[in-house]
Amino acid sequence: MNKGALEGVTVLDMTRVLSGPYCGMILGDMGANVIKIEVPKTGDDSRAFPPFVGDESAYFMNLNRNKRGVTLNLKKNEAKQIFLEMVKKADVLIENFRPGTMEKLGLGWEALKEVNPSLIYGCISGFGHYGPYSSRAGYDIVGQAMSGVMSVTGWADGEPTRTGAPIADMSAGLSLATGILAALHYKEKTGKGQKVDIALVDSLVTMMTIISQIYLVGGRLPQRIGNRYESTAPYDSFPTKDGQNIVIGCANDKFWSILCKLMNREDLVNHPDMVTNKKRVENHAKIKPIVVEWTLQYNSKDLVQLLLDHEVPAAPIYDVAQVAADEHIAGAREMFVKANYPQAGELTITNSHFKMSETQPGFHFPSPNLGEHNLEVFGELLGYDEEKIKELAADSVI
Amino acid sequence: MNKGALEGVTVLDMTRVLSGPYCGMILGDMGANVIKIEVPKTGDDSRAFPPFVGDESAYFMNLNRNKRGVTLNLKKNEAKQIFLEMVKKADVLIENFRPGTMEKLGLGWEALKEVNPSLIYGCISGFGHYGPYSSRAGYDIVGQAMSGVMSVTGWADGEPTRTGAPIADMSAGLSLATGILAALHYKEKTGKGQKVDIALVDSLVTMMTIISQIYLVGGRLPQRIGNRYESTAPYDSFPTKDGQNIVIGCANDKFWSILCKLMNREDLVNHPDMVTNKKRVENHAKIKPIVVEWTLQYNSKDLVQLLLDHEVPAAPIYDVAQVAADEHIAGAREMFVKANYPQAGELTITNSHFKMSETQPGFHFPSPNLGEHNLEVFGELLGYDEEKIKELAADSVI
Numbered sequence: 096m097n098k099g100a101l102e103g104v105t106v107l108d109m110t111r112v113l114s115g116p117y118c119g120m121i122l123g124d125m126g127a128n129v130i131k132i133e134v135p136k137t138g139d140d141s142r143a144f145p146p147f148v149g150d151e152s153a154y155f156m157n158l159n160r161n162k163r164g165v166t167l168n169l170k171k172n173e174a175k176q177i178f179l180e181m182v183k184k185a186d187v188l189i190e191n192f193r194p195g196t197m198e199k200l201g202l203g204w205e206a207l208k209e210v211n212p213s214l215i216y217g218c219i220s221g222f223g224h225y226g227p228y229s230s231r232a233g234y235d236i237v238g239q240a241m242s243g244v245m246s247v248t249g250w251a252d253g254e255p256t257r258t259g260a261p262i263a264d265m266s267a268g269l270s271l272a273t274g275i276l277a278a279l280h281y282k283e284k285t286g287k288g289q290k291v292d293i294a295l296v297d298s299l300v301t302m303m304t305i306i307s308q309i310y311l312v313g314g315r316l317p318q319r320i321g322n323r324y325e326s327t328a329p330y331d332s333f334p335t336k337d338g339q340n341i342v343i344g345c346a347n348d349k350f351w352s353i354l355c356k357l358m359n360r361e362d363l364v365n366h367p368d369m370v371t372n373k374k375r376v377e378n379h380a381k382i383k384p385i386v387v388e389w390t391l392q393y394n395s396k397d398l399v400q401l402l403l404d405h406e407v408p409a410a411p412i413y414d415v416a417q418v419a420a421d422e423h424i425a426g427a428r429e430m431f432v433k434a435n436y437p438q439a440g441e442l443t444i445t446n447s448h449f450k451m452s453e454t455q456p457g458f459h460f461p462s463p464n465l466g467e468h469n470l471e472v473f474g475e476l477l478g479y480d481e482e483k484i485k486e487l488a489a490d491s492v493i
Numbered sequence: 494m495n496k497g498a499l500e501g502v503t504v505l506d507m508t509r510v511l512s513g514p515y516c517g518m519i520l521g522d523m524g525a526n527v528i529k530i531e532v533p534k535t536g537d538d539s540r541a542f543p544p545f546v547g548d549e550s551a552y553f554m555n556l557n558r559n560k561r562g563v564t565l566n567l568k569k570n571e572a573k574q575i576f577l578e579m580v581k582k583a584d585v586l587i588e589n590f591r592p593g594t595m596e597k598l599g600l601g602w603e604a605l606k607e608v609n610p611s612l613i614y615g616c617i618s619g620f621g622h623y624g625p626y627s628s629r630a631g632y633d634i635v636g637q638a639m640s641g642v643m644s645v646t647g648w649a650d651g652e653p654t655r656t657g658a659p660i661a662d663m664s665a666g667l668s669l670a671t672g673i674l675a676a677l678h679y680k681e682k683t684g685k686g687q688k689v690d691i692a693l694v695d696s697l698v699t700m701m702t703i704i705s706q707i708y709l710v711g712g713r714l715p716q717r718i719g720n721r722y723e724s725t726a727p728y729d730s731f732p733t734k735d736g737q738n739i740v741i742g743c744a745n746d747k748f749w750s751i752l753c754k755l756m757n758r759e760d761l762v763n764h765p766d767m768v769t770n771k772k773r774v775e776n777h778a779k780i781k782p783i784v785v786e787w788t789l790q791y792n793s794k795d796l797v798q799l800l801l802d803h804e805v806p807a808a809p810i811y812d813v814a815q816v817a818a819d820e821h822i823a824g825a826r827e828m829f830v831k832a833n834y835p836q837a838g839e840l841t842i843t844n845s846h847f848k849m850s851e852t853q854p855g856f857h858f859p860s861p862n863l864g865e866h867n868l869e870v871f872g873e874l875l876g877y878d879e880e881k882i883k884e885l886a887a888d889s890v891i
Contacts, residue, residue: 100679113703125675140745144703144712144724145771154703156725204850221806223848226825232806234742236720236728241822245720245730245740246812247657249647254730254738255810257720258656259645262664265700269667274847275521276674281498281852283681289851297846300816300828302663304843305511305542305552310813311829311841312544312551317813322634322643322655326542326552330634332643332652340652342643344632349540373543405627408619410635412653414644415708415715418698424639427624430698431709442838443709445702447674448695450621452602453687454679 099126100454104279106187107132108162113235113261113297114219116158117268122187122275123161124447124456130181130472131159131463135166135493137421138465148439156436156462157444165472166493169200178202183211184476186282187275187373191219192227197278202359204290209488219267223294233295238263242299243363247306249319254420256319262302263295270298328375329354329382332412339395343386344408347372353405358389361476436461469493497524498852502677503529504585506560509537511633511659513589515666520585521559522845522854528579528607528870529557529750529861536863540675546837554834554860555842562861563870567598571890575875576600581609581876582778584652584680589617592627602688612686613676615820617665621692622807631693636661640697645704647717654717660700661693668696726773727752727780730810733834737793741784742806745770752804756787817841834859867891 102143103395104127108119116139123129133139144154167174182188188207190197197203204216218224231237239245239257249256274291282288288358300307301447306317309325317325322332329351332340345351348371355364364367364386374484375382391399395411401407413421424430432446447456469488473479479487485493497757502525506517515536521527525866531537542552565572575598586605589597595601602614616622619631629635637643637655647654672689680686689702698705704715707723715723720730720740727749730738743749746769751760761767761783766776773780788796793809800807811819822828836859845854867886871877885891 100675103682117702120673124560146707148710153706157702157706217707222821223826226821228821229825233800234728234740234744234806236722236740236742237806237808240730240740240808240810241816243755243809243811243816244656244658249654249657250651251653253648253714256647256654257722257730257740258642258660259647259715259717260642260697260700260704262656263659263701264701265702266660266664266667269664269671273519273667273671273674273780276671276850277498277679277854278849278852280502280674280677280681283678284501287851289849292848292850294826294848296822297826297828297848298690299658300822301843301846302554302660303813303816304515304659304663306658307813307817307829307843308551308555310546310817311843312546317657319657322652324655326636330632332638332655337764341656342634342638344630346632350636352866398836400797406630406632408632408635410638412638412643413641415641415701415705418639418641418701419708421639423620423624423626424694424698427627428621428692428695430695431705444706445699445709447670448691448699449675450690450692450695451672451676451687452690453685454676458673 097454099456100451101125104128104187105185106130106189107181107185109190111190111191112141113158114191114264114268117265118189118217118219118271119162120158120160121269121272126454129162131162131164131165133164133179133465135168135466135491148442151438153442156439159462160434160444161459162200162463163468163472164466165469166466168491168493169202171492173490175201177492179210180216180477182207184278185214187215189216189217189271193232194220194224207289208407212288213282213286215275215282217271217291219271219293219295221295223297224292235261235263235295238295238299241296243301243303243307247317247319249320251319252402253319263299266298266302267293267295323379324409326376327372329386330378331383333387333390335390335393335395335398337394340412341390341395341399342410342412343402346408350407351375353407357401357405358386360385402410432458434458434461438464466493495852497854498849499523500524501820502526502585503583504528504587505579507586507588509589509792510539511556512662512666515663516554516615516617516669518558519667519670524852527560529560529562530565531562533566533864533889537884546840549834549836551840554837554840557860558832558842559857560861561866561870562864564864564866566889566891569890571888573599575890577608578875580612583609583612584677584838585613585615587615587669592614592622593734597735606686609685611684613673613680614686615669615673615689616808617669617691617693617762619693621695622690624719633659633661633693636697639694641701641705642697644836645715645717648719651717660695662694664700665691665693666695721777724774725770726777727784729781731785731788733788733791733793733796735792738810739788739793739797739801740808740810742808748805749773751805751856755803756784758783766823830856832856833861836862864891
């Protein structure tokens, strides 16, 4: 059985909590040899984050699958020496400390590249490793606030709104994986490593794409417009008889013409206010009540089915329980997977969304207990034996 | 000057509109040789999408920078033969047609891998290339609705809310780039190509991560909770004297203790209802009005500065104009870049958010006119001359 596209790539994962560990998880799911380095005694903060299964954090267990765990107290000189020996043997190092933390330890990129010039050093922070705000602490909500995403999410008469999923953390983690893999390609061609510096804020600025472009080109400031869209109409949520909203995405003239037929309003297909997408966007406020009057006549499930039967893009608005029970998402696409953790028994976790025909990423082995692989990993990389490990533990080095 | 980490990688980009072109843009920004293949006469639909500069779509120009453009009418046999010759010389092909479209043309993954077994075939669709919903049209709003993200975005007394940025399209595009680069590593080791299949819905299911985990572990269904957060408190938006909300991210006990001091409420640091993060999350409704009473005494700018001066994570909620004018985001991090387009003159576009020390991605050359590089690319790859190109155009093959 294939172990994954990244078999043989060694990653030192010093990350904590969410965005960094998600990057390490992607690489581990893809078969990389990911070694999670934690502070002795306490470890990754997220070991203490809910939700729990017994005493174990499912938050931590999910994001740190496919990683072996070692401990290192990097404030001790001996630990630093061990760390530098590990860096010599690694392809990639990732961290999401506040910028400057690694430098204070004497282990910044400039120092590490002297030790291993082909090392790829990946980092995630709120604002990136240079610029006037670089030393500020960055959290997901800060990324959502300063990227402009909150300013365009929500309702015209309401407040700027945070997206319920941690999209800054997750897009930064995914971005770091992308940057690292590009750097890996370059390293294989040239032998040269490099630093890949990802900011939570930058990652969401990128996701704003065409919304920012509206302002950059024409100076019009995008607003909160509820569930409708700047580019196309009717493309929005609509109420139904049973109180469950659905979404309809009439993204072109063909869909609009079918929708009009379904609504028994073929007179609207070529109505001068609605004949083109441009006109429909301009006159969205006229169109919405017409569609709502029609959608209110149906139960949500029947309405989605009717629209899909006629090839109009439509969908129910799922809650998490519906996502987890869906025959396509949870069934065919296997987006959730049961995995065995010695700490917690069988646990359902989110599976990899990369569906790859030759090297399918996924769950290989559970998250480590704190320092679980000290002997195994330090043995493998540095030739240490049990006695040496005991000594290092006694000296609080590991 | 370094041309980028992916110099020498040839990508056939058959994608349209947003998610697929964003993937091609990432690869092109990183120096890959991206050849955009469009339908003759009309081209990518997004050439007609606002915002416009004169007659040219800034939407299209931004997402299709760093790509050379050719045309091919793949309904014609001669065009299919030309396409297959190109596939033989390519490392990567990307498309975001509705699943089945390439198969109907006789150009599906199974057919193409016969022609080039080391081809990496990347595709994005609403629901992926297998499973009961695979033939449904997928749009960003459908991904947001069916992933559960809308169900947890917005206010407790309000409707499920669409995120204002196209996060399904963009996360799928970024995910496809990641999957392709992992597959490229594998291909370089083994010579084997593969199919990388990304779904808009799956991409956002992944972004739900710890929110889904709450349900998967304990059966509690995550709700819309406005701008506060499931994991930590106070971590929310707060009103100020000038009416501009700000965000504060008190993610641990240290920040809470500083915040209490700033509020002149040191009595709260060890209050039994607030002493731990767990307690603060439970009692968020008690804490919010206390913080609000304090934040309302300050103007937003002063308040953010005060909090940052004391190392409490905080940020203004920026609109797009503020993002585009910010000294860190637009200044130091160069997240917007002026680029010259022969069609439109100087245009400000969103820059690459991958900050890489050796191979910085960015704008290299402008988006192509329709078929602009027919002679150059078909000449380079297949040895065609001007006469041959004229013939193909006369026969409506290109």
